[in-house]
Amino acid sequence: MSLNVKPLGDRIIIEAAPAETKTASGIYIPETAQEKPQYGTVVAVGPGRYADATGTLIPMTVKAGDKVIYGKFAGQEFPIEGKDYLVMRESDIYVVL
Numbered sequence: 171m172s173l174n175v176k177p178l179g180d181r182i183i184i185e186a187a188p189a190e191t192k193t194a195s196g197i198y199i200p201e202t203a204q205e206k207p208q209y210g211t212v213v214a215v216g217p218g219r220y221a222d223a224t225g226t227l228i229p230m231t232v233k234a235g236d237k238v239i240y241g242k243f244a245g246q247e248f249p250i251e252g253k254d255y256l257v258m259r260e261s262d263i264y265v266v267l
Contacts, residue, residue: 173214175250177257180219182232184245184256186210209267212236213255230260237267 177183187207192198218229232238245258 173250173255175214177214177216179216180228180230180260181216181257182212182230182260182263183214183250184210184238184240184258185213186254186256206242208242209237209239210256212238219260232260232263232266238263239265239267 173183175183187210189205189207190199212232212234215230215232215234218227220226221228240256240258240263244262245256247254248257249255
């Protein structure tokens with residue numbers, strides 16, 4: 171999963187998990203009713219952000235390959251190398267699995 175892009179600052183590129191196509195009871199969900207997943211895999215990570223007061227670099231806590239859960243409306247979708255990815259700030263991530 172290597173991309174030729176490097177996010178800036180505290181931004182992260184995430185490959186979202188595929189949407190559920192079937193319920194737990196076995197009922198198929200039509201494509202128009204499928205919900206956007208709220209978890210995925212980190213593909214690329216920026217260097218971190220600079221502290222406002224001191225100007226020192228605060229490194230990122232997530233790394234490429236981490237599975238994460240993020241907010242429902244977090245991030246911006248972008249096509250990169252023919253595939254859709256989410257670009258978001260590290261603060262939009264709630265949990266590292």
